[in-house]
Amino acid sequence: MMVLENLVITHTDPKSPVSEAYRMLRTNIQFSCIDRPLKRIVVTSANPHEGKTTTIANLAVVFAQSCCKTLLIDTNFRRPRVHEIFGLLNYAGMSNVLAHQKDYTECLRTVNIEKLEILTSGPIPPNPSEMLSSKSMLTFLEKIHSEYDIILLDAPPIGMVTDAAILSTITDGTILVAHSGKVEIEAIQRAKESLEKVNANIIGVVLNKLSKKVSEKYYYQYGYCEEGKKKTERPRRRKMPENWPVNI
Numbered sequence: 001m002m003v004l005e006n007l008v009i010t011h012t013d014p015k016s017p018v019s020e021a022y023r024m025l026r027t028n029i030q031f032s033c034i035d036r037p038l039k040r041i042v043v044t045s046a047n048p049h050e051g052k053t054t055t056i057a058n059l060a061v062v063f064a065q066s067c068c069k070t071l072l073i074d075t076n077f078r079r080p081r082v083h084e085i086f087g088l089l090n091y092a093g094m095s096n097v098l099a100h101q102k103d104y105t106e107c108l109r110t111v112n113i114e115k116l117e118i119l120t121s122g123p124i125p126p127n128p129s130e131m132l133s134s135k136s137m138l139t140f141l142e143k144i145h146s147e148y149d150i151i152l153l154d155a156p157p158i159g160m161v162t163d164a165a166i167l168s169t170i171t172d173g174t175i176l177v178a179h180s181g182k183v184e185i186e187a188i189q190r191a192k193e194s195l196e197k198v199n200a201n202i203i204g205v206v207l208n209k210l211s212k213k214v215s216e217k218y219y220y221q222y223g224y225c226e227e228g229k230k231k232t233e234r235p236r237r238r239k240m241p242e243n244w245p246v247n248i
Helices: 017-030 052-065 094-098 128-132 135-147 163-168 185-197 212-218
Strands: 040-045 070-074 116-119 150-154 173-179 202-210 220-222 235-237 244-247
Touching: 017 052, 017 202, 040 052, 040 163, 052 070, 052 116, 052 150, 052 173, 052 202, 094 128, 094 135, 128 135, 128 163, 135 150, 163 173, 163 185, 173 185, 185 202
Parallel strands: 040 150, 040 173, 070 116, 070 150, 173 202
Antiparallel strands: 202 244, 220 235
């Protein structure tokens, strides 16, 4: 596996502040619904190039690092990128499974991250929305439900096509990724309204690519006990690099 180091930072630099931000996101998801655990989660954005695939890739890694058996599925049949981020071939994948050409176990890809399995998009089909809204998709999700602790689905931008809205109706929660300083408020509002029309469970927004100046205002961390050092109880500010995610 040739992971793109600058994108999957939770794997290449797990002790970095950015990796800690993704772990905070994981924790927020785990505690966002006590009565009914969130198992199948869709990640989308209002527009392209907002960092949703990078977000879901890092989220998958931190879930796997916490000993959760994790499946990352690329359901972006328009412009799939999960295979690129993890350096995988994409000759067979989710589209083959839904077309009944292959069993999903034949298409699973493993990387050198324990507890993480990946199902790439496979060949781009001519009818992405119809394929995702098919009975085959629902049957597949029900089939694998007991096999994994967490199932993450990377979807196309909801502001462009209906795919994410379709997926949100058959999953437990939806996360919106927003590019700080680039996405317009109106676009996020329209994305939210599109999800609400199908009664999607919007569990939060990830503000991505936050500038360093703004990020330092957001990020506070309690002192932790390092070897040979006394633990502090008072919150302290920690410097952050540019382009890190904040979950709100």
